[in-house]
Amino acid sequence: MSANSRLTVAAHALTWIGLYQRRGHEVATSEQIATSVNTNPVVIRRLLAELRKAGLAESRRGAGAGWTLTRDLASISLLEVYEAIEPGPLFGLHPSTPDPECVVGHGIGPALTAVYDEIEAALRTQLAMTTLEDVLQGVLKAA
């Protein structure tokens, strides 16, 4: 898979809004964010719309419109961002149901599901350990 940049762009956008608000601005426009991310504003709006569904961002319409965070950067973990934008499980099972007559075909699904569950739990634990405030601090340190 790979080349899945959705988490990167989402973290970038939220961090950008957070820093912008911290500097005294009320709202950030999708065009401003898109300039920083180097993409199209619609891409930003689509992604932020998913984050809004998860309660992480809000949007205002009309004149002087734009995006705001609903919470402080320090209270948003990468896990919340990940869950807001990544629907499916990390590893999928078989495209077609394997042969139930075969011992392996019959038992491999449950066996792998147990393993995958533990792996995803570890992934989530790791994602939960980093907040967007941590990301912002990393950004400022790198600058």
Added chain:
Amino acid sequence: MSANSRLTVAAHALTWIGLYQRRGHEVATSEQIATSVNTNPVVIRRLLAELRKAGLAESRRGAGAGWTLTRDLASISLLEVYEAIEPGPLFGLHPSTPDPECVVGHGIGPALTAVYDEIEAALRTQLAMTTLEDVLQGVLKAA
């Protein structure tokens, strides 16, 4: 999406070969494996070819041809299988280089890379904890 079933099919195929050999057979054909996985033999051959490059499987041609494991199931971890078939990193960075004039655009790459490295390390640690023998035991227990 995910629907990334490559790890599932690879683990299934290797486990199947291992059990088949344990039962006294010398080689397993891609058609036999494909029947258990419920897919096309070419799909199995393509995937096993990648595992052969990684040194996990071997193939014999000609009459009486087929596939064998190079090592015991207990000595093959899911991490080795994963690395043999998943080329890229779990999370990608930006599709286009973000704005270097922007503080966030400039620093977000290194900041996220550090985070992603830790996450992948945790994923690999978890994958390394399970061997194909563990998978086979789970399969037999489920049956």
Added chain:
DNA sequence: GTCAGTCGTAACAACTATGGTTACTTCATG
């Protein structure tokens, strides 16, 4: 009320990855 600016969304194209299928070649053993 009008206007301007911005979000909300649909629609489309391009690209990539995955999965499935057919067809043909290559090879080694009996």
Added chain:
DNA sequence: CATGAAGTAACCATAGTTGTTACGACTGAC
């Protein structure tokens, strides 16, 4: 030589991601 299976190329279909254009909906400023 005949046979059975791997090796591989060539497609097709599907789905996800990214980028783009276009247009409607909304709201604050005037």
